[in-house]
Amino acid sequence: MSKMAKIKKEKQTAWQRFCAWVNGDTADRPLMPADPPAPRKTKTDKNKKQKTVSSRKEGIELNRFGSIYRICAVLIGVAVVTVLMVTVLQLPLFGSPDNPAVNEVVERYVEKGLEETGAVNMVAGMILDYRAFDTFGESSVLFLAVTCVTMLLMRDKNNTSKDEDLLTAREHVIEGYEEDIILTKIARLLIPCALVYGIYVVLNGHISPGGGFSGGTIMGSALILFAVSFGMIRMSRFFTYATFKKVTSCALLVYAASKAYSFFTGANHLESHIPLGTPGAILSSGLILILDICVGIVVACTMYGFYALFTKGEL
C-alpha cells in the first residue's frame, strides 16, 4: 500500500514537474556546486538507497527537460532571427531622401540649427538645446543608477562581519606599501593626458565631436586609473563620498535650474536673453557649454562611483 502511495506521489503531471523545474525546485540539490551542503546522517541503509534512487531519477528528468529546453531555445532563436531579418528587409534604404525620418523636424535642425543654437556641432545643438530635457532625464537616470548601486553595495555596520572588516584592513595595509612599478609609472604618464583630453572633449562639445557624456566618461576612466594604480587611500584625499554627493547633486541642480531658465525665456517663441556668441568660439552657443560641463561632471563622478562601489563597497 505504501509503495503504491509513493508511486502516486512521484507520478505528478508533466506540467507540475515542468513548473518545479522552472522554479528551480530540485529537492535537496544544492544550487551552487561550490559549497556542498553538510552530509545528512541517515538512520538506515534503506533510506540511503531510496535517496540515491530518487536523485538518479531526478537527474534523468532534468536531462530530459534540458534537451527540450535546448530545442525550444534554438526554435525560438531561429524564429526571432527570421522575424528580425524579414523586418530589416522591408526597411527603406539607408539615407534615401523619401524615408519617413526625413521630415520637417530634420530640415529645421539642419537649416536653422546653427542660427538658433549657435553650436557648430549639430549633434550638441540637438541634444543640449532642442532636446535638453531628454539629456537631463539621462543624467538623472545615471544618478539614480549610482544611488541604487550605493544602496546595494555600500559597506556599513549592518552588512559587514568582523572577518570582512579585518580583510579590508589587511588589504589597506598591503595597499600602503606595495606599488606596482609598471602600473604607477604608466599611470603617471597617462592620467594627466586622459584628464586633459576629457576636459577638452567636454569644453569643445559644441564645436567638435564629443560632449558631456563622452568627455565625462574619459575623465571618469582617468579617475578609475588613478584609484587602481595609487590605491583608494590616496584617492580619498581629494575625492570622498561627501564630495561625490555634493558635486553630483550640485551639477544636476545647476543643469535643472539653467534649463528651466532657458525654457522660460527661449521656448514658446519667447525672446531668449542668453547671448549666442560667434559660432566656433569656446564661449558661444548660450547654455550648451554650461550644460555640457554639468553632464560631464555627473558622468565622471558616476563612472568613478560605480568602480569604487564595485571594488571596495565604499567611496
Add this chain to the structure above:
Amino acid sequence: MRLILELILPALLIVCALAVTFSKRLLVSVVIYTSFSIIMSVIWVLLESPDLAITEAAVGAGVSGLLLIYTLKKIHALKGTSDE
C-alpha cells in the same frame, strides 16, 4: 580600401558576438566584448558619426568592460579570487 573595411568590420562584429557566447571563460567573454565595442566604434566613424564613436570607445570599451571584470571579481568568478 573603404569598401573592404565596410565588408570586414561587420563580419568581425558577428564573429565577436558569436565568440562571446561560445567562450568558456567569463574573462575571455568580457575581453571579446570590449573588442566588439572597439570594432563598433570604428564602424561609427565610417558611418560619419564621430560623437557616437567617441562615446562607444569610452563607455563600451573602457568603463563597461572594467565594470564587468570587477563584477566577476566581486562574485569570485575569476581565477585566483575564489579562495577568499
